[in-house]
Structure formats: structure tokens, C-alpha cells
Amino acid sequence: MEYNFRKIEERWQNEWKKNEVYKVNNDSPKPKYYVLDMFPYPSGAGLHVGHPLGYIASDIFARYKRLKGFNVLHPMGYDAFGLPAEQYAIEHGIHPAVSTDQNIKNFRAQLDKIGFCFDWSREVRTSDPHYYKWTQWIFLQLFNSYYNRIEKKADRIENLIKIFTQEGNVNHPIPNSQFQITGSSFTIHDSQFTSADWNSFNEKIQQEILMEYRLAYCGYGEVNWCEALGTVLANDEVINGVSERGGYPVVKKKLRQWYLRITEYADRLLEGLEKIEFSEAMKEMQSNWIGKSFGAEIDFSLTPNLSLRRGDGGEALTLKVYTTRPDTIFGVDFMVIAPEHELISSITTEEQQQAVDDYITYVKSRSDRDRQAEKKITGCFTGAYAINPFDQREIPIWISEYVLAGYGTGAIMAVPCGDERDFKFAKHFNIPITNIIGKHYTGEEANPTKDAVLENSGFLNGMVMRDAIDIVITKLEELGIGKRKVNYKMRDAAFSRQRYWGEPFPIVWDNGIAYPLPENELPLLLPEVKTYSPGPEGEGPLANIPAWTEKKLETNTMPGYAGSSWYFLRYMDPFNEKEFCSRKVSDYWGQVDLYIGGTEHAVGHLLYSRMWTKALHDLGFIGHDEPYKKLVNQGMIQGSSRFVYRLNVNGKYLGEDIVINNVFVSYNIYLNVIRDNNLLQHITVYLIQTGYLSNITLLIKENIAEHFSQLHVDVNMVDGIELDIEAFKKWRNGEYANAEFILEDGSLYHSSSISNYICSTEVEKMSKSKFNTVNPNDLVEKYGADTFRMYEMFLGPVEQSKPWDTKGIEGVHRFLKKLWRLFFDEIKGPIWTSSAPSPLERAGGEATDAELKVLYKTIKKIEEDTERFSFNTGVSAFMIAVNELSDLKCHKKEVLEKLLIILTPYAPHVAEELWHQLGNETTILDAAYPKVEEKYLVESSKNYPVAINGKTRAELNIVLDATQQQVEEIVLANETVQKWLEGKSPKKIIYVKNKMINVVI
């Protein structure tokens, strides 16, 4: 009986489906364990071998936990809203729901072949109204909440209104300290209003103020606006300042946008990192993104003639900057303000007006990324000066794109001797540099030290910078021109898209006031549209529907991360029509115990879903405030591309131009030719001799490589690096059907050629356009799901990125066949033996200590490796076990049965089959994980490496409980050691028990 994986896998997949073995109950006496994969977007390209990597890892872990006695939730679903489906709809007129549905079907068919233990009965799709009803509902909860800074948690907006009515906002200042009511003569001072003020406001003003507090709020923000396409573009769709499609110019445009007030959660998102098991790198990325810093806001007055001017609020103009280094205030040589800064129009001098206008126009065409990434320095002087409050020095005010409006106050004080970017700016524009740190500043580059003693710094002279920070802030506060300030780099999250394929906002606009729809009107269904093109003025497609706009419904839709911010909760209770998830159920499942996904979500999805969880927790809907207890990041699987080389030579024959462009040259021949240009002649002469070409005069270019085009070839037509020429000829509808091939030995290809065509290789991103994608189903078809699963794991650590190479899969397949042969012989059939044989079994006595040692060593290793997600070494441990048991000719049921159980998470189909072959009636999926019997693993001695001066020279077998003295005697008696000692006595003998011995001479 041979290992017929196709039959086995089909049989058990059907059996498991029929018996609903993966259905999970919300109520179990077993401890719970929640394993989750990051929500996949069902792309039209389907799965390639990179996608299932994380799913296989989570599947192994879920199955392992199940064997360990846990009630394991392991669901799967689809993040089904998104830009690609909408783009497809624009181009092909197919409704995104239709194409998405088709994509999901393909996706599912591919997943099913791999044998995952997902509980598909819990599948969710974000685009399903039953699902997005609750996304809209949660949005309304956020809309109807504010962040209570005193209690440090979200609270109902009704409570805030009550507070305003009773005491104004004295204890709850407006988060945006610059806020002023629009279109009203009422001026808010220091972000404050009284209860009398509040009660005197009309509804519109009250709502405008409340909007400043809501966790989901409406404001204005800049988008990538493409006039030619009449639409807003995603960053992805903008390349070098022009649209990806068509290459039209893209500029910044202010549009009404929804936001989530995630900044209020900055501190808790930071603190929460300490409670969760994310990698240090991931935590660092998140905390850098949040970017908490301590410093000061300083108001600089402007030169007298400007200070006389007044701002809109009738107050004297000042320039407010944020700095983390107030200690350097005497080193400020210029100010830099963002090109969007509101002060620009009031302070720019007449002479500079034109230059400033030109500069701002230039900046409008630049993305935030470009603005920070560019190495070239740009900027423009406004003509205005600020006054240093301590020494009255006049400081020129510049505009530069590297200062972003959204961070701090959108203005910085530049200290070129201490900040590299300021330094380069000063050098570039010839601004004189003040040195306040003496010898620490060389004049060659800035020095950001905090440990220098200050010079040229007025009352700070002689002070260490680190200590001066606090003194300056105190002084500023005394003078009333500055204050201590904590700042965050993180900005509020833009939460709307001018698109069709997303959740509609349950919001009605009336007289400029946003009114939430009542809960009983949810879900607000996404309406059908005739075209997916944008509405007027950059609005989304919904603005084109009269029935929609008549109802004054919001025309924006929610972004991709809306549905994915809470999906892990819906899986717990997917059919609940009354709640997004019942509290009882979410209390049972609690946090996701293990979350597996890529690092690309490091700061987007992971921060947003953490914020949603915290808000839902604050409002009492769930009992935990961090969604993911442990996160494992899977690496990317890169593509390994293959290339062929097409000869491209022009010539003349009988006065006619001749082009050779249908001859492919094997890689090493190509390399030889570009090294030695005579070979090109030889090749063409050869082509002539073989009758392929007549005598022609060649026109050879100076750079021989230009005579070749390197073309991607589909990796599925290449075995390792050998091209399947016949398959290649049929490729792309026979585009190369008449091609000729010069093979590795220099011969021309014919039907019985012995030599091969060799391709070159390169590791690139796996993508269709590079023809390096490999479909997992092809491999499952050829080798089986068990082989495929184990091979994906065998490739390397899950966390690491690595190139895909199909070639190696055979080794894993051989392993499974070898495992099979422990149970079955091709001729003899079943060969396992049992100490208490059933009538059908052979007697074979009890397992020997050596056999049991292999078994328990393996159980221990697999358990350790699985627990630490080291699946690649786990697979090798299985290989080693099977190799050793084969060597021992061990076919004992007692040993093999336990081996099958620990193999189940990795290769469930073959394990289940053999388990039943051995006579078991129940499924192996619920077998009990075997316990390690340490008594078979104890060793009494060890082969110690003996090093002389750190270099291993000999090996000695020494009992484990040997003392230092005993070891020294044994070592010194050794011949090799004696030889190296050359009669000298050693300085020291280092003996680390169970590790090594080092003799120092």
C-alpha cells in the first residue's frame, strides 16, 4: 500500500466537513484559546504561496492547542470593502459586490484544499449589511462619545452636555486649543466657556463645539486632488506628484472629512504596549508613531511693525513654536514655518510676496512623503522677523516644506548648531550660525548633545543643557510667553473616503449639523449607483444619487480599516442580530490569544483596532481593553524570478535589413558572450552554419549586453533553473512558438537535445507581472496538502522573509513517504507491531529504550518548537525522528501512535489516516497530546569539545557530574592537549558543565 495522498486528503476533508469537526461552541468546560489571522482582502489575483504562510502557522498552533485540551476559536472571513474592487468596477462596470463575491469564492476554494481547521460557520464579510450594520453602530457610539481626560476614558456625550450646562467646560477644555467658533462674534479665550455661555449658544454653535469633543468627528483635511480625473487619489495612486493613471497633476485640496480622535488615546495606546506580547520592534514602531515628546510651546513676538497688526481674533500676532529643546533658545538663528501656516499671509513682506506665493504653489504639488524624504533643501524667506524674548535678537522667519502643519504648532525654532536638518538649511541659505555649545560644535556638522555646557546663552551660560531645559520652561511660564507641553506626532485618523465601496455613514446633514440616524434605521444600506465615478467637487459617487442627497445623507464612506477594527469581536458571536457581540460571549472568549499577520499593519490596523477596543471597553460593551494578547509577525515570501535572454541583432543580407529577435541564448552562453564580443560573431556564424541564417553582415553595438533582452519567464515552466522549452513555446498563446534556442553546450535546440536551456534567477516581490507567482493549489495537486503545509513551514522561521523555491518541496514529500513506510511495506502491507496485538496485528514486543528515547526526545522538541513558533525546526525534528526510527527499524505501534498525534497539527490528513489504520475509531484531532517521559532522556555523560585558546582541538567523553579537578586531570592527560601545550602548563582551564572545556595557554 503506497502513500496515496490525494485519496487520503479528499477522504478526510469530506469526513471532517460531514462531522463538523471544526465547529466551535461558545460554551465549554475547556479553557478557551483564540487564534486569529489578519483579515485578508480578497484580491482578484487569488492566493499565491506567500499568503497561506501565516494561515498554516496559525492552523498548526490552533490544532496543537486543541490537542492540548483547549476550546479553540480559529475563524476566517474577509475584509471585503476596498479600493481595488471599486477600481475594477470603474474599468469594467462590474458591481464591486459581484467581483468581490467571485474573488471570495476563488479564495475559499484555494484555502479549502490546504486543509485548514477554520470554523467557516462563523465567516464574516465587512461588506455584508449584517456585518456593517454593526460597524455603523459602533461609529455612532464613537460619534456620541468624547474622551474624558479626568477619568482617562471615553464617556457619553450626553454627560458632557450635562456638565457644560452646569459648569461650562472649565474642567474639560476643548482639545484643540486654537478652536474658535465660526461665524460668531463670540470669542473663546483659553479654550474656555462658562455654563452661561453654553446655555446662550444656539444649537448650531453647541453642535459645533461638541464636534470638537466627539471621538468620531467631522473636520477639514487635505487630500490628493486630481483635477483631470475629477477625483481624490489614494497615496498609492500618486507617483512622483502625478496620478498613476494618466500621469495628471495632483494637488492638495481641503475637503470635509471624518476623523477618529485617536490622539486622545495616545497615552493609553502607549501604556497598553506594556501589557501585550508584541515584538520589541513592533512596540517600538508603534511608540515612535505615537511619538510622545516633552517640551515647550513658546510664543515669539514679531518685529514691532508686525506686532502692531492684529489677527482675526483681534489679538497681537505672535509665532507659536513647539520645541523639545528650549535649552537651546539662545542658539535660534531662524524660524521655519509650514507652508500651510496661517500666519504666512499676515507676515509676508511685499518684497517677498511673489517668492512666497511661488514656493507655496510648488509645495502644493508635493506629497508629505516627498516633503520629508527629499534630500534637496528648499525654502523661502517671508521677510518677517521674530524676536528672541531673552536677548531681543531678530530672527528671520522662513517657510520650508520639511515642517509639516499637522505636527506641533507647524512652526519650529531652528538651532543649526544642534540639529542636523537646521544646520543643512542654514548652510544652504547662508544663515549665520550661533554656537552655544563651544567645542562640542565643530562647524562641520550639528551636534544634538544634551550634555554640553551652554555658552553664548545669556542667563543660561555655564549650565548643562539637560538641566537648562526645565529652567527655561519655568522662566517662559513666569513671563507668560510659553508653557510646558507634551506633544504627540500621531495625528487624528482620517476616517472618510470619497469612494463608493465602503460603509455609508449613518449621518444626516441639516443646516450644517450632523445628526446620527436612529439605531433602528441601521443598517443604512449602500445604494446601487449607475456609475462609480466621483461626484461634484471631489465628493464620492454617492453624491451622484439624487435619492441619497435629497435625504441629506453623508456622501463619504468609511475607510478600509473601519470593518477590520472590530472583526475579531464579531467572530465570537457572528449571528447576533441584537448586538455586535453579546457581553457574555465576549467575556468568554476575551482577547485574541494569538494573532498572526504581517508587519505591514504595524501602525495602521493594529493601532486603530486597539483604539476601538479601548473605546468599546470604556463604554462598557466589552471587558478587555487590548484586542490582541500576543502578536506573531509572519515574514513575506518573496518571488524567485527566472529570466531568459533573447538575442537581438541587426544585419544586412543582399542589401536587405535583417533582424534576429527570435533566438534565445542559455544563461551561461549569454554571460560568455557579453564577456567576449567575438562570441557574438561565433554565435551568428553558428546560426548560419546550422542553416538558420544565411550569411549576413552584422551591425554589432559597442555594448554587447545591448544585443540581449532579459525577459521574465513564468517560473512554473522552469524546473530549478532548466527551462521547459516546449512549455515556453506554447506560452502566451504561442508568442515564442517559432523561437530557436542555443543551449548550455552551445548547440541549437531540437526535439532530442541532451543539453538544457538555463535561466538566470533573481529574488523579487512575488507578483503576477513578474511571472514568479506560484499557486498553492498546483503544489497541493502534485504533492498533497500535508507536504505543502510542512514545506511552507520548513522554508524558514515564520517571522522572516524568504524567497520561494519550489524545488525543495520534494524533500518534505520524501519525508512523508518515509513516514508511511514505517507503517506499510509495498509488498508486505501493514508492518506495524504491537505489544498487545489485535488479531490483525503482528506481535513485536515492547519498544526498546532507544526507540522510546527517539520518541520522547521528539515529543519534547516538537512541543518546545511549536510553543515558540519555530515550525521550521519542528519539521526537521520530525524528519530526524523518522530517519532514526527507520534506522532502528522501529515499527512499533506504541511509538508510532504517539508520533502521529504530535504530527497532527502539521500534517493532519496523513496523521488521521494512519491513526485509523492503526485501529482507532475516533478522530485524532481530539487525541490527547502525549506527555514526555523524562526518564528516557537522561544522559550520564557528554562528549565535551576541548578547546585550546578557544579553538576546538579534541573531543572527550566525560561523565556529567565530574568536578573541575577531575576534568582538569582528564584533559591534561589527553594526547592532543599535551601536543598543544608543548610542555608548558596551562594558565587556566575553563570547564562549563554540560557545555565545553577551554584550555588557556
Place this chain on the structure above:
RNA sequence: GCCCAGAUGGCGGAACUGGUAGACGCGUCAGACUCAAAAUCUGGUAUUCGCAAGGAUGUGCAGGUUCGAUUCCUGUUCUGGGCACCA
């Protein structure tokens, strides 16, 4: 530009807490079986010098700490991911 990660034989990788570098697999070479091939099995395989015994070198690069460094520290190069509307 900024933040994060990675770099080990021909290839994927192993070495978990500073202690025998290269487990396991691929590839490759030699052999067995076979008319032959496939499959399977056995053995070799970091580089280099040497008939061998044995020696030297070796974990991106340059330094450092240590009896001992792939592992820790400093600097540096290259590659990958993210940078707020791809998901």
C-alpha cells in the same frame, strides 16, 4: 529623509540563555538496484593547503569587549517592510 527588521556553504536555513558554526532539506558528486529510466537505498559535500595525518581561513564590512562572539557593544554597507487614502 525618518522608524523597524535582516545579512551564516552553490541554495533555504540550524546553532533557543556568549560555549563543538553549518542540524534538517534542496542541489551536486560517487556507488547499489535496473536492459534502461523513475522510485528507493548507501556514502561524500564550507573554502583552502596537504597523498595522508593534520593545518589555515570562515557567519555582509571595519573595529571593540571576553578564556571564548553568528550571538554583546560602536561604526558602516546592502536588502526588505512602514511613513498616515493599498489592504
